Amino acid sequence: MNPSTKRDPAAERSRLRLIVVRVLVFSLFATLFARLYYLQVVSGDSYRQAAASQSLREVVVQPQRGLIVDDQGRPLVANRTAWVVSVDRTLLGRLSERDRKILLRRLANAVRTPLKQIKEDLVTCGERGSVRGRCWNGSPYQPVPVATGVRQAEALRILEQPEDYPGVLAQQQSVRAYPRPYGVNLADVIGYLSPITAGELNKARKDHDTSVNGASTVGRAGIEEEYDRYLRGRPGYQKVAVDSMGRVLGNEGEVKGHPGDTLVTSIDARVQSVTEKALHDAITTARATYDPVTHRNYSADSGAAIVLEAKTGRVVAMASQPTYNPGEWVGGISREQLARLYSPQAGDPLLARAYQGQFAPGSTWKPFMTVGAFNNGMGPSTMLDCSSGFQVGNRLFHNYESASYGMISFAQALQVSCDTFFYRVGYYFWQKYGQDPTDVHAHDPLVSEAKAFGFGRPTGIDVPGESAGRIADRAWKLAYWKSMKGYYCGIDKHPPAGTSSYLKLFAHEFCLEGNYYRAGDAVNFVIGQGDTLVTPLQLARAYAALANGGTLYEPRIAKAIVSPSGQVIKRIRPKVQGHVTDPAHAISYVDNALLGTAKVGTMAWKMGGFPLDQIHIRSKTGSAEVYGKQSTSWVASYDDNYVVLMMVTQGGTGSGTSGPFVRRIWEALYGVHGMQVDTRKALIPGVVEPAALPAFQPDGSILPPRPRTTGSQP
């Protein structure tokens, strides 16, 4: 074999052409190497300079916070877009001192913000001159927002004249909006947002929590705080390359964020609206009413109203007064606004009276004492004297609320709210078990019953900052004496000049035997006076237990968490906190007795003409005495579906001040007009809340759920 190329013209041609191809290929590669040499060696310096002047800017794309909607899907809290102007500090640092001053002054004018404030905003927290609450605790590479809610025209001016505003950015950002369906306020239920603190940020970083960053705002108070981790969503990050002049060169990658989840609540905007209005009207009416005891109008300085679902413990409406506008917090709150919100002069509006306020329950306490008495030997046949006064030791206790009725039963005593009747109940048990005033461990069936109904501890509602209330039992009295003994014994020994004789006497007695739990304490306890305090929510929850046969729920505002695409992520059900044991069937006895309050008892004068035969309202009024103040007005009422409770401090009698407005809520709940009950006109279609959630459509609209068809009749 001899594949001679000489005699194969094709192969010979190939050989020649291969040489040409080689030459071509190697000239191409030589070109590449020459170019490489040129770039890296000949002009390497200029490229190294270019490399050094480039920087990356991280732009955080804040996620849209989740919506909060009511049971019918009406948005209670939504979002709107606002223009935010921010400053890139890296670029600001490259300007000369003089240019920087000019720029900041120009910017302050453009966004109508004080220059000093902008300067404070730009300081990193912890650096010299940083102002707490104003300083920046976000990423050093991230532009610092200096003005939120800037007018569009002003933002556009900055965008259109970048040469006048080097390093200044104007962007649209989503901020909280409050659509206020039916005019609801709901501030103490919703809560508000404020910028993340350095501590929270550090903790999040330690936990590798990427859902927040230095520019995040997080929920404070209310369900905004409680469900923050669902509502906040996840921020996106964009890396942008900028040259030394701050001109954006290009996009360097993006991590997409996603919006927060929607929170469905059991609040019904219509019921809430009626409840808020009723509370407001109760207070204004009280303020126009003359108080015959103090000889001036009621000051009615605060109040609360609550509507719960009796069978589930869900919160349908909850209002507190005084309150604030949650919109005040959007885009940062001014120091003056904040001072007002915290001031006692303005009535401390940040204190949510409904679950943070603590008040003496007064006569609304008596039903629970009745259950306690029944479960410890008393019963339907017990008859006690409802006299005009009751002597305990050297002190005469008056019958504040009612006239004297002679020998009556528990049912009648509840309906007419006879104090002396209940004094006798309390005195009986004190005598039976607790005659030794220093015995902290003496058995007290009435205190036990109060604890069984959930008083003295938080209800576990899904908002932070709830108060626990207090049961003034022997243990509490001892603890209080121990903590205050030093102070009062000091006054007793060396009374400062100008001490009143009353205080001298009090300090002396307190110093000696302030820990003694006497018969007087026991009789005060049984009528809800003295040092026992409850939150309106605790009381409403305990009345719900009377309505549903003794189940104590942890009230819930949230019903479900729904993803932005409309999938239900989590359903939130009221938790059962406990059951009231009731061997004597006292609850049904009390339930029956409280039916009479509206017919023949303390509520009768305010319930005339109400269709009580169709809507079986049980109720209890209370007028709690507060030392040095006007009395607190209470009305607690319920039927099989709802608990409606109202309270006005320094508001007068229970039925007199709160009665008409509790009635108004009931009328609205059932569609009552005069004697007519038209459930089609009820606030919630189907009277009670639907079991289903609102329907979240793919296009973003929210449809109300189908009303419940059964159980709509009272």
Place this chain on the structure above:
Amino acid sequence: MTGRTRMLRTPGIDRVLMLAVIGLLVLGTLLVWSATSHRNDLTGGDPTAYLRRQLVNVCIGLVLMVVVMATDHRWVRIVAPLVYLASIAGLVLVLTMGTTINGSRSWIDVGGISVQPSEFAKLAVVIGMALLVAERHEGRRTGIGAVDVIGMLLIAGIPASLIILQPDLGTLLVLGATVFGALAVAGAPRRWLALLLAGGLVGAGVVLAGHLLKPYQIDRFLAFTNPNLDPRGAGYNTEQARIAVGNGGVFGQGLFHGSQTRAGFVPEQHTDFIFTVAGEELGLVGAGVLIALLALVIWRALAISALSTDVFGRVAAAGIACWFGFQAFQNIGMCLGIMPVTGVPLPFVSYGGSSMFAGLLAIGLLQNIHLRATASLPTRYARPVREGHLVGR
């Protein structure tokens, strides 16, 4: 069989080619690792994610290479038409299914793995053309005529037109260079080659003059000459690539230490712009070695073409050499700002399965041709042997 005779009979694989390819694979894998280790947006937090995936690609590719190497050359010819048809089918599939997948039309998903059929099409065209010439002229001493040229152009034309439809300009250019090289080495008449060259130029002119491309597309294509033509897109890319390479200097900033690479300024840095990682982190020395290794591969491919005793081997090896040569030039030239930005990978270096497999299959084929050419040698092949030496024996 004595040890000495076995040594004599050991078929020669081209060791220089083998070592050069392995050198490229090692270097390429390191560069991919360096380009992705800090890119959490790509890797999802695992710095070695792309390293491990690329190692898998390399291993599969090496297995494919060995399989082709070990296959009898007659089988290679029998399987060749099937490879060609399969790649045509793949391209058709991309065009039909690709439209339904997010606008990306060069990729198809096969059981979770993305396959880029146009990479295999280059290999298929080379084999197809070589086969056609071989079938018509093997053993005969007739020149290549018009029928052969038209036949070869048809073989290349079908996948080329499918690639135009994607459209994938980079692959089309590479294919054009490959076809031209294969035709030239096959011995096509000079006037035909001139005609093709002229036809290509006229075609480009028609596209430009006839406004078949939108102005922004032309700008994007020409952005390498002036970055301001497309400052946010291709212009930005080439500018960043140039800065990264220029930042490398003579010795580079060290592997994993390139500031521009760390900051992620260069887009697509683990695939199309992988050379900029070499440029910045390994400098003139390292990037020069990379270019030299590629040149070595092409030099060996051309040598194998010259060495080949049959028409098939000669044309196929030359086609592969032109393919690698032009693609490497196109890719590195793009990173250095002397070629337009088109998305072609750097053979054996860029991250990606399809191009790795196609490249190593081609190396396998080269070794197969080399084995066949040296099998009949009386002595063990030790250094490049020209055909002339054989004649002398």
